[in-house]
Amino acid sequence: MSEVPLLDSPRRGSKFYLGLAFFITLIALLSIGAFKINAWLEDEQQAPVQNIVVSGDRRFIDDAEIEALVKRTQPGSFFELNVDETHKTVQGLPWVYRASVRKRWPSGLEIFVVEQTPAAIWNSDMLLNKNGDVFNAQISDPAVxxxxxxxxxxxxxxxEQTALQGYKNMQSLLDSTNLHIVEMFLSERFAWNVQLNNGIRLNLGRIEFIDRxxxxxxxxPLISEQDKQVDYVDLRYDTGLAVGWKSAES
Structure with a gap:
């Protein structure tokens, strides 16, 4: 039997090399395209965070401060912005009690904040919130x-929490009168001293301070009937009390 020559072998080889060249070209184009897309996404000028919206009931939180802080700590593009890190940054602000952060396509950022509720000034230079937690913020306007x-x-x-709860319990008792506490001191031994809005100082001691x-x-009412001005009242007795009167000169 005679052999038939494979006349189409060169054609098959040509197709193989053409296919290989096409494949290599396609991979190169895809790589270039991916590189350019990545460069575009990382380019802040191409996809910056353009719109930062702060929402939530707030009185002391400065929206402009939050916007500047986010742009300073997250200077990259919208796609590079780390939501978790932004959340930590915003929630680290003194007046922010809780915060949530989410991206809004194509270039927005939504920040919802719950503001601290100040309940008292603590040791002259800090504030307590309604839960008795210290936060290091000051109200700049004395009128506020x-x-x-x-x-x-x-x-x-x-x-802090013991002091705030003690204050709340005492003020609740005083709410039936025209008196309220302006200053309260809790000593190292947990003895209670308060000053009322009428200037009277009360020494309540360590125990049974609510009963006292x-x-x-x-x-x-009986003390108020006296023709003297009260300076302090010492209530550290099982029964009764001691009253200190202001001198005529004062």
């Missing part, structure tokens, strides 16, 4: 402090 009527509480470190305050409330 007056409007909020924040009491000044003093106590050793770590006693109730004794003062009950006897205050």
């Amino acid at each position: 402090v007056t409007e909020l009527k924040l009491p000044s509480l003093y106590g050793p470190g770590g006693s 305050l109730q004794r003062f409330v009950d006897l205050f």
Whole structure:
């Protein structure tokens, strides 16, 4: 039997090399395209965060401060912006109690904040929120402090929640009168001293301070009838109290 020559072998080889060349060209084009797309995404001028929207009830939080902080700490493009890191940054601001952050396509950022609720001034230079947590923020406008009527509480470190709860319990008792606490001192031994808005200082001691305050409330109308101005009232007795009167010169 005679052999038939394979006349189409060169054609098959040509197709193989053409296919290989096409494949290599396609891979090169895809690589170039991917590189350019990545470069575009990383280019802040091509895809910056253009619109930062801050929402939530707020009085002391400065929206412009948050926007500047985000742009300073996350200077890259919209696609590069790290939501988790931005959340930590925003929630680290003194007046922010809680925050949530999410991207909004194509170039926006939405930030929802829950503001701290100040309940008292703590040791003259910090604030306590309604839960008794310290936050290091100051209200710059004294008129705002007056409007909020924040009491000044003093106590050793770590006693913040005890001091605030004690203040709340005592003020609740005083709400039936025209008296309110303007300053309260909790000593290292956890003895309670308060100053009222009428200038009277109360020494309540360490134990049964609510019962002792109730004794003062009950006897205050009688004390007020005296033709003297009260300086302090010492309630550290099982029964009764001691009253210190202001001198005529004062």
